[in-house]
Amino acid sequence: MEPIISNPDEVDYTALPELGERVPRRGNRLSRGFWMFVLRLFGWRAVGEAPDLPKFVFVGAPHTSNLDFFMTAVTMAALGVRGHFVMKHQPFVGPVGWLLRFLGGIPLDRDRTRDFVSQMVDEFNSRDEFLLAIMPEGTRGKDRDSATKGWRSGFYYIAKGAGVPLVMVLFDYANKRMRVGPTVWPGESYEADLPRIQALFAGIEGRNPERMMALESGR
Numbered sequence: 001m002e003p004i005i006s007n008p009d010e011v012d013y014t015a016l017p018e019l020g021e022r023v024p025r026r027g028n029r030l031s032r033g034f035w036m037f038v039l040r041l042f043g044w045r046a047v048g049e050a051p052d053l054p055k056f057v058f059v060g061a062p063h064t065s066n067l068d069f070f071m072t073a074v075t076m077a078a079l080g081v082r083g084h085f086v087m088k089h090q091p092f093v094g095p096v097g098w099l100l101r102f103l104g105g106i107p108l109d110r111d112r113t114r115d116f117v118s119q120m121v122d123e124f125n126s127r128d129e130f131l132l133a134i135m136p137e138g139t140r141g142k143d144r145d146s147a148t149k150g151w152r153s154g155f156y157y158i159a160k161g162a163g164v165p166l167v168m169v170l171f172d173y174a175n176k177r178m179r180v181g182p183t184v185w186p187g188e189s190y191e192a193d194l195p196r197i198q199a200l201f202a203g204i205e206g207r208n209p210e211r212m213m214a215l216e217s218g219r
Contacts, residue, residue, distance in 0.1 A: 011048050011049055011179075011181040011182050012047070012048070013047045013048055013177065014047060015047060016045075016046060016047065016079075017046060017047065017048050017049050017050050017079060017180045018049065019050060019052075019079060019080070020050075020051075020052025020053075021052065022052050022053055022054045023050060023052060023053065023054065023081065023131075024054060024081065024082040024129040024130070024131055025080050025081065025082055026077075026080055026081070027077065027080050028080075031077070032078060032079070032080045035074055035077035035078040036078040038074055038078070039074050039075060039078045039178075042071075042176070043176045044071065044075075044176045044177065044178060045177055045178070046075045046078060046079060046177075046178045046180065047177055047178070047179055047180070048178075048179050048181040049181040050081075050180050050181065050183075051167065051183050053165070054128060054129040054130075055124055055127075055129065055130050055164045056131060056159075056164045056165050056166070056167050057131075057132050057155055057158055057162075057164060057165070057166050057167065058072070058083065058085075058132065058133035058134065058169050059134060059135075059136060059166050059168055059197070060072055060133060060134070060135045060169040060170075060171060061136065061137055061151075061170070061201050061204075061206075062137065062171060062201060062204060062205075062206035063135035063136075063137040063171070063206065064137075064171075064206035064207050064208040064209070065206065065207040065208055066087075066091075067207055068135060068206075068207070069085060069087050069100075069135075071178060072085055072133050072135075072169065072178075073085060073100070073105065074103070075169075075178045076103070076104060077103055081131060082131065083131035083133055084104040084106055084130070084131065084133065085104055085106065085133035085134070086105075086106045086107075086108045086116075086132070086133075086134065087100070087106075087107070087108065088107075088108060089107035089108055092105065092107040104133075116154060117157045117158050117161065118161075120132060120154075120158045121161040121162045124161075124162035124164060125162060133169070134154065134155040134158070136151040136152045136154070136155045136156075137152075151194065151198070153190050153194075156186060156190045156193065156194070156197075159186055165183050165185045165186075166183070166184040166185075166197070167180065167182075167183050167184075168180075168183075168184065168197075168200050168201070170200075170201055170204045171204065171207070172204050172205065173205055174204075174205040182200065184196075184197055184200075
């Protein structure tokens with residue numbers, strides 16, 4: 001069974017994503033306006049589309065900078081989406097830590113956290129609404145040769161285990177756009193689906209192009 005992918009050519013990357021009634025929401029018109037102002041203060045816009053579902057996994061790429069986490073959090077707040085994202089635990093201290101948690105951040109200590117995929121699947125299954133943002137690329141190192149080969153597969157197995165779709169989020173730094181969509185329902189296997197998923201990010205330039213990981217599987 002091949003993955004079910006919404007047609008990328010039909011995604012409107014010129015308009016603000018319209019969110020359906022079933023998408024988990026947070027904030028009010030005033031708070032959304034504030035975070036939209038912050039987003040535009042940086043010169044950015046959020047465009048594209050998201051499915052009208054209460055549960056899905058946001059997949060963000062190309063991931064070349066820790067700024068990607070901040071832009072993701074601000075975009076979710078500007079859209080009024082009640083989502084969550086996981087990042088290294090080190091920044092979760094002081095005022096920055098408070099802000100990250102407020103925006104939906106979940107600190108992850110990879111040395112202490114076991115079976116992250118199962119934990120997230122359980123989180124999806126125990127809730128009526130849950131959106132999780134994940135950046136599957138494994139490094140932002142300056143040395144291109146130090147990049148881990150391929151993407152971390154957790155995002156895929158979380159979605160497949162929870163029976164939810166993947167929603168692509170493209171960090172288009174060249175045009176300062178957070179491109180939301182298309183949507184992908186996992187198919188038969190990670191190995192078969194990954195090249196199709198990675199192809200959706202082709203031509204998108206991250207903040208640090210020299211750190212971008214190759215989009216071909218196995219490199």
